[in-house]
Amino acid sequence: MGIKYSSKINKIRTFALSLIFVGFIVMYIGIFFRTSPFVMTLFMILGLLFIIASTVVYFWIGTLSTRAVKVVCPSCGKITKMLGKVDLCMFCNEPLTLDPELEGKEFDEKYNRKKRKS
Incomplete structure (x- = not known):
């Protein structure tokens, strides 16, 4: 069974949504x-x-x-x-690519990483 991929924008949106749920769970605790x-206030804050971090991530992915x-x-x-x-x-x-050299190759997210000069 291979790795389940999804688009980068959807991954970041899912992360932001999970931050909201984590925030609500922490507040509920x-x-x-x-x-x-004191402890109750600490959990609420x-x-x-x-939730504020989620808002920042949503704003960031919106600009991206x-x-x-x-x-x-x-x-x-x-x-x-x-x-990318x-x-x-x-x-x-x-799988989509903008690089003609990568057409026909198997999809791998590593193609987006910049190669380090050693």
Whole structure:
């Protein structure tokens, strides 16, 4: 069984959504410490920080998304956004590339990493 890939924009959005849920869970845990106002406040503030971090991540991916290259997926025909040399279609997970040298090769996210000069 291979690695499950998804588009970079969707990965970052999923991470931001998980930060919101973690923030709510942390705040909910704080309710169990009603007898200790300090601990309850600590959990509430920590949960709020997770939610603020999520807002920052959503803002960041929004700005990245506006600068992303838009391409038409050859498989499903929908317009999708690409970050980097290789990415997946946001709708059908078809591997896409902007680099002619990578056409026909198996999809690997390592193609987006810059090669280090040794």
